Amino acid sequence: MGDLIFSLVSIAYSIYLLVESSKLPAGIATIPGPGFFPRLIASVILVLACLLLTFSLRRFFKKTTTPFPKGRWAQVSLVLITILLYVLLWGRCNFLLNTFLMLFSIHIVTGSKWYMGLIGSAVLSIGVFLLFGNVFHVLFF
Known part of the structure; x- marks a missing residue:
């Protein structure tokens, strides 16, 4: 259950980062601008969070998850x-x-x-x- 919550928070955070980084210029031709690295990092976070969400949903529906430690x-x-x-x-x-x-x-x-x-x-x-x-x-x- 912890992975599920963390993946949803991470997805929301990465979407926020993507929206905010889109306000920065991406760059010109082969020269990256100030928005390049934040977009890259936000995209990586989004992909990894989606993978974590997929795996955690799969485990959640199989009922093989262990409870979050008290x-x-x-x-x-x-x-x-x-x-x-x-x-x-x-x-x-x-x-x-x-x-x-x-x-x-x-x-x-x-x-x-x-x-x-x-x-x-x-x-x-x-x-x-x-x-x-x-x-x-x-x-x-």
């Missing part, structure tokens, strides 16, 4: 709230700081050790920032 609803809710806050703050605050705080809070909520969350969040945030800023020349807000 006590995990709070974790799932906190992670979804964290991601929602990240999306709402998108473009309003520093990208590097927002991404670091989102990843770190997800690490903490899911029970990782705080220092592993700190290191992992910092490395991933800085890595994404450097990759997209220096290699793909994406302008961050």
Whole structure:
């Protein structure tokens, strides 16, 4: 049942991303514009969420699903709230700081050790920032 709910939320999120990224220019000829990567990521999320929905519906109707473990609803809710806050703050605050705080809070909520969350969040945030800023020349807000 958790996969079914997650796939539906992911489909809604990817559709939102597609709508918002369509407001950005796609690019000219072979030069990708600012809307290229958000559309690409939203499309990948949409395809994967549809696959997850298909598999979860198949399992749901076969009645072979295991119940969602008790006590995990709070974790799932906190992670979804964290991601929602990240999306709402998108473009309003520093990208590097927002991404670091989102990843770190997800690490903490899911029970990782705080220092592993700190290191992992910092490395991933800085890595994404450097990759997209220096290699793909994406302008961050």
